[in-house]
Amino acid sequence: MENKYKIIPLTGDQAAAEAMRQINPDIVAAYPITPQTEIVMTFAQFVADGIVDTEMIQVESEHSAMSTTLGACAAGVRAMTATSSQGLALMWEVLYIASGYRLPIVMPVVNRALSGPINIHCDHSDTMGARDSGWLHIYCENAQEVYEMTIAAIKIAEHPEILLPVMVCQDGFITSHATEGVKIFDDADIKKLIGEYKPKYPLLDIKNPVSYGPLDLQDYYFEHKRQQSEAVKIAKEKIPGILSEFNKFFGKDYGYIETYRLEDAEIAIIAMSSTCGTARSVIDELHKNNIKAGMLKIRFFRPFPAEEIVNACRNLRAIAVLDRAESFSNQGGPLFAEVRAALYNNVSIPVVNYIYGLGGRDIYTEDIKSIFSEVKEIASTGKVKNLVNYQGVRE
Amino acid sequence: MKNKGWKEIPIGGLIVKAGNAEEYKTGDWRTFKPVRDESKCSQCLLCWVYCPDSSIKVKDGKMVGFDYDHCKGCGICAKICPKKCIKMEK
Ligand code: SF4
Ligand code: SF4
Numbered sequence: 360m361e362n363k364y365k366i367i368p369l370t371g372d373q374a375a376a377e378a379m380r381q382i383n384p385d386i387v388a389a390y391p392i393t394p395q396t397e398i399v400m401t402f403a404q405f406v407a408d409g410i411v412d413t414e415m416i417q418v419e420s421e422h423s424a425m426s427t428t429l430g431a432c433a434a435g436v437r438a439m440t441a442t443s444s445q446g447l448a449l450m451w452e453v454l455y456i457a458s459g460y461r462l463p464i465v466m467p468v469v470n471r472a473l474s475g476p477i478n479i480h481c482d483h484s485d486t487m488g489a490r491d492s493g494w495l496h497i498y499c500e501n502a503q504e505v506y507e508m509t510i511a512a513i514k515i516a517e518h519p520e521i522l523l524p525v526m527v528c529q530d531g532f533i534t535s536h537a538t539e540g541v542k543i544f545d546d547a548d549i550k551k552l553i554g555e556y557k558p559k560y561p562l563l564d565i566k567n568p569v570s571y572g573p574l575d576l577q578d579y580y581f582e583h584k585r586q587q588s589e590a591v592k593i594a595k596e597k598i599p600g601i602l603s604e605f606n607k608f609f610g611k612d613y614g615y616i617e618t619y620r621l622e623d624a625e626i627a628i629i630a631m632s633s634t635c636g637t638a639r640s641v642i643d644e645l646h647k648n649n650i651k652a653g654m655l656k657i658r659f660f661r662p663f664p665a666e667e668i669v670n671a672c673r674n675l676r677a678i679a680v681l682d683r684a685e686s687f688s689n690q691g692g693p694l695f696a697e698v699r700a701a702l703y704n705n706v707s708i709p710v711v712n713y714i715y716g717l718g719g720r721d722i723y724t725e726d727i728k729s730i731f732s733e734v735k736e737i738a739s740t741g742k743v744k745n746l747v748n749y750q751g752v753r754e
Numbered sequence: 755m756k757n758k759g760w761k762e763i764p765i766g767g768l769i770v771k772a773g774n775a776e777e778y779k780t781g782d783w784r785t786f787k788p789v790r791d792e793s794k795c796s797q798c799l800l801c802w803v804y805c806p807d808s809s810i811k812v813k814d815g816k817m818v819g820f821d822y823d824h825c826k827g828c829g830i831c832a833k834i835c836p837k838k839c840i841k842m843e844k
Binding site: 459460461462522560567568569570571572573575578579580582583585586589590 | 757758759760763764765766767768769770772
């Protein structure tokens with residue numbers, strides 16, 4: 360039997376806010392920033408209308424937003440915030456504290472380029488900069504996925520053996536401000552699905568006093584970081600089980616990765632977020648011309664699905680990794696570096712990188728077609744001309 | 755005390771037992787050590803009031819010595835003592 364739902368026209372931002380409405384967190388502390396603004400605005404309206412029980416704390420900066428969320432979460436309640444770009448950058452030091460204290464905060468992030476020069480449009484430089492902050496990262500293709508993954512992220516973060524914060528990312532403007540029909544499931548069903556938050560070490564439990572944030576020197580800091588690595592490893596094992604419960608409910612097949620016509624493909628692109636939608640239609644078109652092209656979409660960047668990527672790519676003859684961020688390593692973007700590291704020693708397939716879409720530069724079907732034709736060339740000649748390419752930039 | 759491994763300690767650097775700061779011997783940090791000339795001491799207990807590390811030992815309302823396991827050697831007791839009977843020694 361299919362679960363009750365309504366299809367409502369929503370932007371990606373509104374879809375995130377709808378998920379937050381159903382999660383009904385005890386505390387939301389947020390500061391508005393383009394293109395996340397609509398999440399905070401929509402949610403603030405829910406609070407004003409008494410639709411949620413949340414106490415909303417309007418803070419003076421994102422540093423305070425994350426600090427307040429962290430404090431509330433340590434106190435023992437479900438706490439959320441949302442941000443973009445410079446806002447995430449301003450949260451920087453507190454991001455590491457949230458993960459270091461093992462606080463299961465879920466935060467929608469609307470990807471936007473970092474200054475300077477100042478830009479308000481989509482790229483992944485903000486969250487890729489927070490790559491090593493100890494947060495789990497989920498990248499969503501469309502508003503439906505934003506809604507469903509935000510809800511699922513609560514259970515991932517709060518799993519007693521994981522206890523890590525999660526950022527649920529969507530592409531600024533492309534996803535956040537475009538309206539699509541989003542299936543919104545029944546409030547009561549979602550409430551039941553995520554259940555109640557049972558904090559492990561609530562600061563306000565005076566019968567079992569705990570201290571958060573003591574000094575941790577040469578003698579124990581390393582052990583705590585080792586525990587964090589372990590938590591990400593455990594997350595890697597547990598997430599499929601957690602997702603299967605949501606998949607059953609949503610009627611989806613969410614996993615670490617998603618493949619599109621990859622089974623019999625010879626060439627493929629690896630990408631994240633909204634670009635995957637564009638790639639699907641290009642792949643269908645290429646198949647009409649008997650070009651065996653496929654796609655591997657990466658949904659979880661942390662934990663990084665290395666084994667899944669290797670297994671899915673085994674039979675390919677050439678791969679292009681699309682990065683919407685530059686790492687300035689002269690060796691390609693962050694996704695490229697990690698995909699290559701995963702493939703190294705396992706398979707020897709030529710892999711090239713395309714950095715694209717920085718500062719919201721559109722990626723058209725023509726761009727993806729041109730990438731595929733270059734990958735096809737690599738597959739037939741076995742020769743890589745340029746390891747790192749910049750797609751869509753003017754010479 | 756042998757330090758514990760990562761599997762044996764609470765996550766997140768949390769301290770999950772109250773009042774265990776005593777187990778941490780801050781006396782190791784000390785360079786100068788307070789020594790009292792008992793014959794000059796008036797038992798005013800100002801040293802006890804001012805010591806930031808609760809390291810003045812008091813028994814039956816009388817100052818009886820220092821807790822060298824925790825005294826960090828800050829010298830506040832010597833400075834505050836109205837009888838000047840505490841000396842900081844190397
Ligand atoms: S402050 Fe000096 S005089 Fe007073 S109790 Fe301490 S040692 Fe004795
Ligand atoms: S030296 Fe400082 S820590 Fe030690 S007993 Fe005196 S006041 Fe306390």
